[in-house]
Amino acid sequence: MDLYFSPMACSMATRIAAYEAGADIRFLKVDTKARPKRVEDGTEFLTVNAMGQVPVLRADDGELIVENAVILQYVADRFPAAGLIPAExxxxxxxxxxxxxxxxxxxxxxxxxxxxxxxxxxxxxxxxxxxxxxxxxxxxxxxxxxxxxxxxxxxxxxxxxxxxxxxxxxxxxxxxxxxxxxxxxxxxxxxxxxxxxxxxxxxxxxx
Ligand SMILES: N[C@@H](CCC(=O)N[C@@H](CS)C(=O)NCC(=O)O)C(=O)O
Missing domain, CATH: 1.20.1050.10 (Glutathione S-transferase Yfyf (Class Pi); Chain A, domain 2)
Incomplete structure (x- = not known):
């Protein structure tokens, strides 16, 4: 998994969830103040998320997931042993x-x-x-x-x-x-x- 994040932004919630779960995750820093907005690997961020906002989570199958509430549920469901959300x-x-x-x-x-x-x-x-x-x-x-x-x-x-x-x-x-x-x-x-x-x-x- 890859997490597109900015320091101290709302994306930090997914970093916390990933640490709780012991997830294998790579962090990609996004400069949302730059124009155009850039990922630290040089990618233009709008090609990742047309809204230009972090967080974005790239799942292992390549799916790009946006919106904190959805990303957090994805991480919680992907690592059920961490107990980060009840199953049902x-x-x-x-x-x-x-x-x-x-x-x-x-x-x-x-x-x-x-x-x-x-x-x-x-x-x-x-x-x-x-x-x-x-x-x-x-x-x-x-x-x-x-x-x-x-x-x-x-x-x-x-x-x-x-x-x-x-x-x-x-x-x-x-x-x-x-x-x-x-x-x-x-x-x-x-x-x-x-x-x-x-x-x-x-x-x-x-x-
Ligand atoms: N509704 C979005 C809001 C995300 C959001 O507000 N992200 C902020 C950082 S906390 C952002 O990327 N701001 C940069 C910008 O909008 O240019 C979500 O819940 O994921």
Missing amino acids: GAERRKVQSWLSFVSSELHTGAFIPLLSKTAPEGAKAFARELLAERLAYLDAHLQGREFLQGKFSVADAYLFVMLTWARYLSIDFSPYPALSAYRDRLQTRPSVARAFDEEFTLFKAAA
């Missing part, structure tokens, strides 16, 4: 709901405008309000729970990346003690710590 039924749907929540309510709905260099201040203010509501919702859910749903899943990997972005944006976590403790716990998980350290090093080098 209501428990699987709960993890799928969390993947969808993280993708739409946090990633696209709140963080894209907050991280954008071109979004107007009104859009950012609105996104900050939405984010506060959603972090409060997560905080309430995580009270008395170690993970989003039972055991560590690909949804936790994806949520962790959003929480690193919240830290980068200096979002005050004091109103969210359960979420804050969850973030600290995940940070010490070996797969997460390894992925974070590797990507943060690459991120700093590029800055």
